Structures are given as C-alpha cells and as structure tokens.
Amino acid sequence: MSDTSSEVRRWIRPCTVIWLVLMALTLVTLGIGKLGLSGTGVVAFIMTTTFIKGQMVADYFMGLKQVRWSFRIITLLYMVIVCGLILVAYMVGLNG
Amino acid sequence: MTHTANEKAALPPGDLAIWFFIYAELLVFGILFLLYAFARSNNVELFNSSQDLVDRTSGAANTLVLITSSYFVVRAVAAIREGKVQLCSRWLLATIGMGGVFVVIKLVEFHAKFSAGISLSTNTFFTYYLSMTAFHFMHVLLGMVILAAVYLKNRKGGYSAAEHRGVETGASYWHMVDLVWIILFPLVYVMR
Amino acid sequence: MQYQSQSVSKLYFIAAIGLFVGQILFGLIIGLQYVMGDFLFPEIPFNVARMVHTNLLIVWLLFGFMGAAYYMVPEESERELFSPKLAVALFWIFLVAGALTILGYLLVPYATLAKMTGNDLLPTMGREFLEQPTITKLGIVVVALGFLYNIGMTILTGRKTVVNIVMLTGLVGLAVFFLFSFYNPANLVLDKYYWWWTVHLWVEGVWELILGSILAFVLIKTTGVDREVIEKWLYIIIAMTLITGIIGTGHHYYWIGTPEYWQILGSVFSALEPIPFFMMTLFAFNMVNKRRKDHPNKAAVLWAMGTGVMAFLGAGLWGFIHTLAPVNYFTHGTQITAAHGHMAFYGAYVMIVLTMISYAMPHLRHGKPANSEKAQVIEMWSFWLMTVAIVFITLLLTGAGILQVWLQRAAEDPMPFMVAQEKIAFFYWAREAVGVIFLVGLVVYIASFFAGGEPKEEASS
Numbered sequence: 169m170s171d172t173s174s175e176v177r178r179w180i181r182p183c184t185v186i187w188l189v190l191m192a193l194t195l196v197t198l199g200i201g202k203l204g205l206s207g208t209g210v211v212a213f214i215m216t217t218t219f220i221k222g223q224m225v226a227d228y229f230m231g232l233k234q235v236r237w238s239f240r241i242i243t244l245l246y247m248v249i250v251c252g253l254i255l256v257a258y259m260v261g262l263n264g
Numbered sequence: 265m266t267h268t269a270n271e272k273a274a275l276p277p278g279d280l281a282i283w284f285f286i287y288a289e290l291l292v293f294g295i296l297f298l299l300y301a302f303a304r305s306n307n308v309e310l311f312n313s314s315q316d317l318v319d320r321t322s323g324a325a326n327t328l329v330l331i332t333s334s335y336f337v338v339r340a341v342a343a344i345r346e347g348k349v350q351l352c353s354r355w356l357l358a359t360i361g362m363g364g365v366f367v368v369i370k371l372v373e374f375h376a377k378f379s380a381g382i383s384l385s386t387n388t389f390f391t392y393y394l395s396m397t398a399f400h401f402m403h404v405l406l407g408m409v410i411l412a413a414v415y416l417k418n419r420k421g422g423y424s425a426a427e428h429r430g431v432e433t434g435a436s437y438w439h440m441v442d443l444v445w446i447i448l449f450p451l452v453y454v455m456r
Numbered sequence: 457m458q459y460q461s462q463s464v465s466k467l468y469f470i471a472a473i474g475l476f477v478g479q480i481l482f483g484l485i486i487g488l489q490y491v492m493g494d495f496l497f498p499e500i501p502f503n504v505a506r507m508v509h510t511n512l513l514i515v516w517l518l519f520g521f522m523g524a525a526y527y528m529v530p531e532e533s534e535r536e537l538f539s540p541k542l543a544v545a546l547f548w549i550f551l552v553a554g555a556l557t558i559l560g561y562l563l564v565p566y567a568t569l570a571k572m573t574g575n576d577l578l579p580t581m582g583r584e585f586l587e588q589p590t591i592t593k594l595g596i597v598v599v600a601l602g603f604l605y606n607i608g609m610t611i612l613t614g615r616k617t618v619v620n621i622v623m624l625t626g627l628v629g630l631a632v633f634f635l636f637s638f639y640n641p642a643n644l645v646l647d648k649y650y651w652w653w654t655v656h657l658w659v660e661g662v663w664e665l666i667l668g669s670i671l672a673f674v675l676i677k678t679t680g681v682d683r684e685v686i687e688k689w690l691y692i693i694i695a696m697t698l699i700t701g702i703i704g705t706g707h708h709y710y711w712i713g714t715p716e717y718w719q720i721l722g723s724v725f726s727a728l729e730p731i732p733f734f735m736m737t738l739f740a741f742n743m744v745n746k747r748r749k750d751h752p753n754k755a756a757v758l759w760a761m762g763t764g765v766m767a768f769l770g771a772g773l774w775g776f777i778h779t780l781a782p783v784n785y786f787t788h789g790t791q792i793t794a795a796h797g798h799m800a801f802y803g804a805y806v807m808i809v810l811t812m813i814s815y816a817m818p819h820l821r822h823g824k825p826a827n828s829e830k831a832q833v834i835e836m837w838s839f840w841l842m843t844v845a846i847v848f849i850t851l852l853l854t855g856a857g858i859l860q861v862w863l864q865r866a867a868e869d870p871m872p873f874m875v876a877q878e879k880i881a882f883f884y885w886a887r888e889a890v891g892v893i894f895l896v897g898l899v900v901y902i903a904s905f906f907a908g909g910e911p912k913e914e915a916s917s
Contacts, residue, residue: 173346183339186335187331187334187335190331190446191328191331191332194324194449195324197327197450197454198320198323198454201324201453201454210455211455214450214455215450217450221446225439225443228338229334229337229338229439229442230276230436231277231341235273235275235276236273239275239276249294250297253301254297254298257298257302258301258304258305261306281688281691281692285696292728295727296724384715385715392720395721406695
C-alpha cells in the first residue's frame with residue numbers, strides 16, 4: 169500500500185508544477201493578446217507554447233508518460249500536425 | 265493498473281473505448297481548427313478586425329478555469345488510487361464546480377455577443393468563432409455529465425484502490441475537453 | 457424464444473418481407489421507366505411508382521423495427537410484453553392503413569387523393585417521402601404512440617438494459633421527428649429546412665440508435681461476449697452518431713436558400729458521419745472475433761457482419777464522396793445521390809432488419825436457435841445475391857452520376873438534362889438487369905423459409 173502511495177505522490181507533484189506552469193503560460197498568452205502583438209515571431213511563439221501546453225496535459229494530466237509509445241505518439245502527432253498546420257496557415261496569411 | 269516506474273503500461277488510463285472516442289473528438293476539433301486557420305489566411309483583415317470584438321479576458325479566464333479543473337481531476341484520480349474515496353469525491357465535485365464556472369463565463373460571453381447583434385451569419389470569423397466555442401461548450405456539458413455519473417457511483421462506494429477504471433475514464437475525457445480549449449483559446453482569441 | 461408475447465413480432469416480420477417484395481417490384485418498374493419512359497403509362501406513371509417504391513421501403517422498415525422491438529424488448533426486460541393484444545391490434549391498423557394509402561396512390565390521381573382525404577384542412581401532402589395523406593400521417597402517429605406506450609411500459613417495469621434504453625430513445629426520437637411532417641410552411645426554404653428534420657434526423661440520427669441497439673442485441677446473443685463490453689461500444693457509437701449527425705443535417709442545406717454558414721458546418725460534421733459507422737464495423741468484427749461460442753445460426757451472424765460493412769460503405773463512404781459543399785455543388789441531386797441512397801438504405805437498415813429476422817425467426821417458428829443447415833445455406837446465398845446486386849447497382853449509378861455531372865454540369869458546353877440522360881442510358885439498362893438479380897436474391901431469401909430440414913440446437917460449448 170505504501171508503495172502505491174509513494175507512486176501516486178511521484179505523479180501528483182509534477183502535476184502541481186505543470187498546473188502552475190500552464191496557468192503562467194496562459195497569462196503570457198493573454199498579455200500578448202492584450203498588447204495586440206502580431207507577426208511571424210509572435211505567432212510562432214504562441215504556437216510553440218500551445219504545443220508545449222498540450223503535451224503537458226497529455227503526458228502528465230492524462231498520464232500518457234506512463235504509457236507505451238504506441239499510444240503516446242497519437243496525441244504527440246496530433247499536436248505536431250495541428251499546431252504545425254495552423255502555423256503554416258498563419259504564415260500564408262502574413263505573406264499574402 | 266500498478267506498474268513500476270520504468271515499466272510502461274500497454275494501454276492508456278481508463279477504458280480503451282473512451283480513447284477511441286477521444287481520438288474521434290480530437291479529429292473533429294482538429295479539422296475545425298485547420299479550417300478556421302486556412303479560412304483566415306484568405307481573409308486576414310476581416311478576421312483581425314472581428315477578433316477585436318471578442319472578449320480575450322473571459323477567454324483567458326476560462327482557460328485558467330479549465331486547466332485548474334483538469335488539475336483537480338488529476339487529484340481525484342490520485343485520491344482513488346490510494347483508496348481515499350471521500351477525498352476523490354471532493355476533488356470530483358471541485359472539478360464539476362469549475363466546469364460550472366466555465367459554463368457561466370461562457371454564457372455571459374455568448375449573451376454579450378448575441379445582444380450585440382452578432383450571429384452565425386455576421387461573417388466567416390463569427391461563423392467559426394460561435395460554432396467552435398458552442399461545440400466545445402457542449403463538450404464541457406457532456407464532460408460534466410460524465411463526471412457527475414462518476415461522482416454518484418463513487419459516493420455509493422463503486423470505486424476503490426483496486427478498481428477505479430471509471431474515474432480514470434471520466435478524467436481522460438475531461439482532459440481532452442481541456443486540451444482542445446488550450447488550442448482553441450490562442451487560435452481564436454489571441455493570434456493575429 | 458423465452459417469452460410467449462415475443463411471438464407478435466412474427467406478424468410484423470412477415471408483413472415487412474411482403475412489403476419488401478412490393479418495394480422491389482416497383483423498383484424494377486421505375487428502373488425500366490428510366491429507359492422506357494412510357495412503360496405502364498398511364499396506369500402507373502413514374503412519379504407514382506417512385507412514391508410507392510420509397511414509401512413501401514419506409515413502411516416495411518418501420519414494420520421491421522417494430523417487430524424487432526417486440527422481439528427484443530421482452531427478452532431484455534425479462535418480462536412479457538405489456539400488452540400483446542395492443543401489439544396485434546396496432547399491427548392490423550398499420551397494415552390496413554398502409555395498404556389503403558398505397559392503393560390510393562395507385563388507383564386515383566394524387567390530387568384527387570388529396571381532395572378525398574381532406575388535405576385542405578391541414579395541408580401536409582406533396583412532399584417527397586412525406587406524400588402520405590394527412591389522415592394516414594395521423595394514423596401513423598396513433599400507431600406510434602400506442603407502440604411507444606406498449607414498449608415503454610415493458611421497458612420501464614422490467615429490467616433496464618442499455619440496449620433497451622437506446623432502443624427506446626431511438627423509437628421516441630423517431631416519433632418526435634415525424635411530427636415535423638405536419639409542419640408545412642408556405643415559405644419553400646423553411647419547408648425544406650424542417651422537412652429534413654424528419655428525413656435526415658431519422659436516417660442519420662435516431663434510426664442509427666435503433667440500428668445500434670439491434671446490432672448489439674444480436675451480437676450479445678450470438679457471440680456470448682460480455683454485455684458490459686458491448687454496451688460500452690454502443691455508448692461510444694451513439695455519442696459519435698449524435699455529435700456528427702445532428703449538425704451534419706447542414707449538408708442538406710447547401711443550395712436551398714439557408715444561410716451560408718451551413719456550407720461549413722454541414723461539410724465538417726457530415727464528413728465525420730462515417731466515423732460512427734466505421735466504429736460499428738469494428739464493433740461487429742471485434743465482437744465476432746472475441747466470441748465465446750459458435751452460435752449455430754451462421755446466417756444471422758453473416759447478416760450482422762454484413763450490416764457493419766455495408767452500412768459503412770453505403771452510408772459512410774458513399775455519403776462522404778458528395779457531402780463536402782464544393783463537391784456537392786456539382787453532384788447535388790444527381791445519380792450520385794441515388795447511388796448513395798440505395799447502398800445506405802440497404803446496408804444500414806434493410807440489412808439490420810434482415811439480421812433481426814434471421815436471428816428471431818428460428819426461435820419464433822421452431823423454438824430453436826437456428827434453422828436447418830439447408831435453410832441457412834439458401835439464406836446465405838440470398839445474402840450474397842442481394843448484397844452483390846446492390847453493390848453493382850451502386851457502382852452503376854455512381855458511374856451514371858459521374859457521367860451526368862460531367863455532361864450536364866461540369867463540361868464547357870453543358871448538355872440539357874434529357875440529352876444527358878440519353879447518353880447514360882447504358883448504365884440504366886445495366887442497373888435494371890442487376891435489379892432483376894436482386895429480385896432473384898429476394899425470392900431465394902423467401903425460399904429459405906420453406907427449405908424445411910431439422911432445425912439446429914444450441915451447440916454445446
């Protein structure tokens with residue numbers, strides 16, 4: 169029983185940190201929005217943080233870090249493809 | 265569900281069936297996001313000027329609310345893994361409560377838009393903005409229903425340290441609702 | 457058969473098969489009228505024959521669903537039907553009303569029929585698939601209410617299973633959405649808008665719940681897989697059906713005067729409608745692979761797996777090819793739609809009803825789980841004849857549709873409708889020939905009921 173407990177603890181603590189990081193990143197995103205910043209660099213930055221945020225939810229909150237790659241890779245690929253293509257669409261818009 | 269630190273589980277937590285559902289849902293949202301992004305690239309001016317009309321603060325507030333609720337449900341799963349049924353119930357209630365906060369903020373936002381005479385037909389931006397956020401809104405409601413069912417079963421003693429797959433299933437679905445919003449918020453409210 | 461009252465379903469199944477034969481005969485008539493315009497004119501003009509073909513389809517499927525419910529619900533609820541007498545009475549009311557309506561179509565001009573039945577008081581006639589006289593529509597509502605009362609009382613006072621609840625939800629939805637057939641606004645756009653609430657939300661909404669629950673029931677019975685596993689799949693399939701199907705209604709709203717946003721919503725959500733059908737295919741095959749026993753009724757298992765595959769192909773894939781607004785701009789209302797319609801209705805709804813009949817009939821007729829080997833072999837022949845025939849009908853109509861789109865709409869110098877129709881006559885002739893093979897399959901199917909032989913017992917596992 170103590171074994172499970174320590175294991176659970178090992179999972180909660182990083183999740184608490186992740187939670188705080190996610191909150192901070194969201195505030196940064198809001199700040200960018202409030203300032204009305206735009207441009208390639210800003211869009212790339214937001215998409216990168218979004219990708220990181222998504223991966224943190226998938227790996228830690230959903231607990232996929234403890235699961236074999238065959239499942240973990242599905243959400244990873246999803247985040248890569250969706251964030252990547254959104255970035256592409258914005259680049260097209262900025263240049264056009 | 266027990267595994268040592270260096271041995272990976274073969275399957276994700278919760279019922280495998282919910283994962284098929286989660287992947288299908290992610291696909292739906294992914295397609296919507298990309299359609300939005302590419303529709304925008306054809307119409308940057310319109311999207312930028314319309315985006316000024318949405319309430320970024322309430323969008324961000326809802327992001328914070330959902331992230332927090334996701335963290336709460338993590339705590340609920342952790343509690344039941346240790347066999348703490350009561351504690352699990354409390355975290356579940358907190359999660360559902362945060363879902364309720366999201367719903368209220370979102371309704372206020374919708375109300376403001378509709379009062380301002382904005383509808384699905386206003387322009388392409390608002391077609392996407394309203395349909396994506398409304399569609400996500402329905403998922404929050406569905407997630408709350410699922411978590412409420414889990415909560416009720418847990419209160420009747422339906423879950424334990426040994427058997428708590430239902431809690432993990434509900435939690436996984438809820439994280440998906442959060443994950444989707446994490447992309448939706450910067451995409452629709454912020455990026456330009 | 458565990459409960460005496462399940463036997464009422466036999467009446468419904470027999471009527472369903474009888475009307476099925478009628479539907480196919482009228483299908484062959486209109487198929488021929490495509491290439492020989494004056495065939496049977498003026499006795500049975502094309503518009504009347506088509507109306508009979510589609511109305512019979514709907515009515516016999518409804519008979520099939522009701523029969524399925526009467527068979528399945530007592531067994532799931534673990535009690536006798538609330539009122540077998542009511543079930544029998546409603547059967548005769550529905551059959552006589554249906555027969556009178558069809559005779560009305562055939563014997564008097566449609567306008568006269570409208571006048572005779574008092575359509576002026578509450579005008580609801582004259583719309584595709586909802587051509588029934590207003591009093592027939594009212595009759596349908598009465599039958600539906602009685603049916604729901606009977607089934608609802610059985611379910612609510614018995615054991616409540618997921619399969620039963622899903623079935624009941626589907627049936628209630630079926631009745632509720634039919635009410636939109638009484639709403640007939642003068643504005644043509646509004647008329648079409650709500651017309652789809654009956655038509656689309658039936659076949660791409662609540663009927664899928666009925667389909668899912670019948671499939672789940674037959675799979676529970678024939679594979680011996682745990683109920684919990686099957687129910688879980690059922691939940692997921694239904695959630696996906698509703699998520700995609702409800703907003704997917706938008707794919708009917710493209711060029712009829714509704715707001716433009718439907719092009720986006722309709723395209724996205726209807727494009728995802730194949731997902732629940734694909735899940736259903738996975739579901740059927742997975743459960744059969746995981747089976748704990750070999751059920752002696754191989755024909756029923758074949759129909760069940762066939763439903764999974766053909767529903768996905770017909771409703772899912774063939775729906776998808778013309779559901780996106782930019783594609784539909786060219787294909788709207790062409791033979792592509794007809795191709796999709798034929799395979800979707802056969803693959804999803806005809807096959808699920810035949811699955812249920814195949815599973816239930818040996819119990820109803822012999823009190824045994826399966827027909828004789830000989831009867832099953834004949835039935836499986838009919839499965840392949842009808843299924844292969846519908847695949848070819850679909851492919852031929854798709855060919856006709858592609859050519860039609862090209863000649864009539866996409867080419868630089870588009871042809872008028874009738875000129876284009878003449879150019880694709882070959883496809884229509886071939887379709888008619890395959891249609892005859894379908895009829896042969898149907899005759900073989902009926903013959904399987906008279907094959908005799910010793911019914912099979914439950915295999916000891």
